[in-house]
Amino acid sequence: MNQSDRDFIEKKRPKKQRDVHIKDYELVILHYQNLIKKGKNATDAYVNMGFIYLDKEDYEEALKCFLKILELEPQNPEAFNNVGYVYEKMNMFDFAKQSYEKALGLNTQDPEAVINIGHILELQGNYKEAVEQYLKAIEMNRQNDSARFCLAVLYDHQDMHEEAIDQYSEIIRLNPGHLKAMYNMGRLYFQLGNYSAALKQFQNVLKLDHDNADVWNSVGLIHEANNDYPAAIDSYRKSLALNPFHEDTNFNLANLQYLTYQDSPNQVKIADIMRRLQFVLSLNPRNQKVDKLLSKIQKKI
Structure with missing residues (x-):
C-alpha cells in the first residue's frame, strides 16, 4: 500500500x-x-x-x-x-x-x-x-465505502486490475464524492494505457477539488503521454502553483523541459532546469531519479 x-x-x-x-x-x-x-x-x-x-x-x-x-x-x-x-x-x-x-x-x-x-x-x-x-x-x-476501498487497494496492488476497477466503480456509485477512489481509478487506467478513461476520472476529481496538486500532475502525465507537451507543461505548472515542493511534478516538468531543450535549445534555459532539479535535491537528497537526470544533464553541458 x-x-x-x-x-x-x-x-x-x-x-x-x-x-x-x-x-x-x-x-x-x-x-x-x-x-x-x-x-x-x-x-x-x-x-x-x-x-x-x-x-x-x-x-x-x-x-x-x-x-x-x-x-x-x-x-x-x-x-x-x-x-x-x-x-x-x-x-x-x-x-x-x-x-x-x-x-x-x-x-x-x-x-x-x-x-x-x-x-x-x-x-x-x-x-x-x-x-x-x-x-x-x-x-x-454494503454501504461501507471504507471496506470497499481497502479491498480495491489490495486488488490494485496485487495487479488484479478488473477487480480493483469494479470496486472503485462501486465506491463512486455509492459515494459520488469519493475523490480518492476516483483518483486511484484514474491512476489505474493510466497504468493500463487507457488515457481517455484516466483523464475523465482526473477531471471528475478536479470538478470537486480543483486545487489538487497531485491530480494536476497526473493530468500533465496524460498530456505528455499523448505528446501534447504544451498542455503537459501547463498542467505541471498548475500543480506547482498549488504545491511548489511537489517532488514528482518538479521532476516531470524538468524532464519534459529537458526533452524540449534537446529539440529546441532556444525555448528553455538549461540553467533553469538544473536549478529546479537542485531544488528538489535540497528537499530530498535521496531522490535518485532527480539525481540521475541532473547528472545526465551535467555530463552533456
Whole structure:
C-alpha cells in the first residue's frame, strides 16, 4: 500500500479523534490529568489524551491511556479497537490482531473491527484472508465505502486490475464524492494505457477539488503521454502553483523541459532546469531519479 492510500485509510481510523490538532499538548494533557484526579469523565479524558499522544507519535503513552480505559470499562469494544490501532502503529501486528478480535467478540456486527483485522492480515502478507475479511465487512454494511476501498487497494496492488476497477466503480456509485477512489481509478487506467478513461476520472476529481496538486500532475502525465507537451507543461505548472515542493511534478516538468531543450535549445534555459532539479535535491537528497537526470544533464553541458 502506498503512502497516499495508507494516509487516506488512517484518516478514517480510529473513529474518535479529538483535540489532536491542539499545539499546546502539555497544557491540554495537564487539563485531562486534573479531570481524572477529580474523577470527572475519566474515560473521555483518557481517550483524548490517547489521541494526543498518537498525534505526537508517543505510542507507549497512547497505549497506556487506552489500556486504562479497559481497566475502567473491560467490555468496551472501541477501546480494544484503539489499543489494536496503537499496536499496529508500533508494528506489533499479532497484538494488534488480538485486540481487534476482542473488539469483534464484544460487538460481532462491528465492521470497523473486521476491516482492522483485514488490514493486519494484509500487512502480514496474508492477502487471501484479508480479502475475506474485507468482503465480510462489506456484507455487514454494503454501504461501507471504507471496506470497499481497502479491498480495491489490495486488488490494485496485487495487479488484479478488473477487480480493483469494479470496486472503485462501486465506491463512486455509492459515494459520488469519493475523490480518492476516483483518483486511484484514474491512476489505474493510466497504468493500463487507457488515457481517455484516466483523464475523465482526473477531471471528475478536479470538478470537486480543483486545487489538487497531485491530480494536476497526473493530468500533465496524460498530456505528455499523448505528446501534447504544451498542455503537459501547463498542467505541471498548475500543480506547482498549488504545491511548489511537489517532488514528482518538479521532476516531470524538468524532464519534459529537458526533452524540449534537446529539440529546441532556444525555448528553455538549461540553467533553469538544473536549478529546479537542485531544488528538489535540497528537499530530498535521496531522490535518485532527480539525481540521475541532473547528472545526465551535467555530463552533456
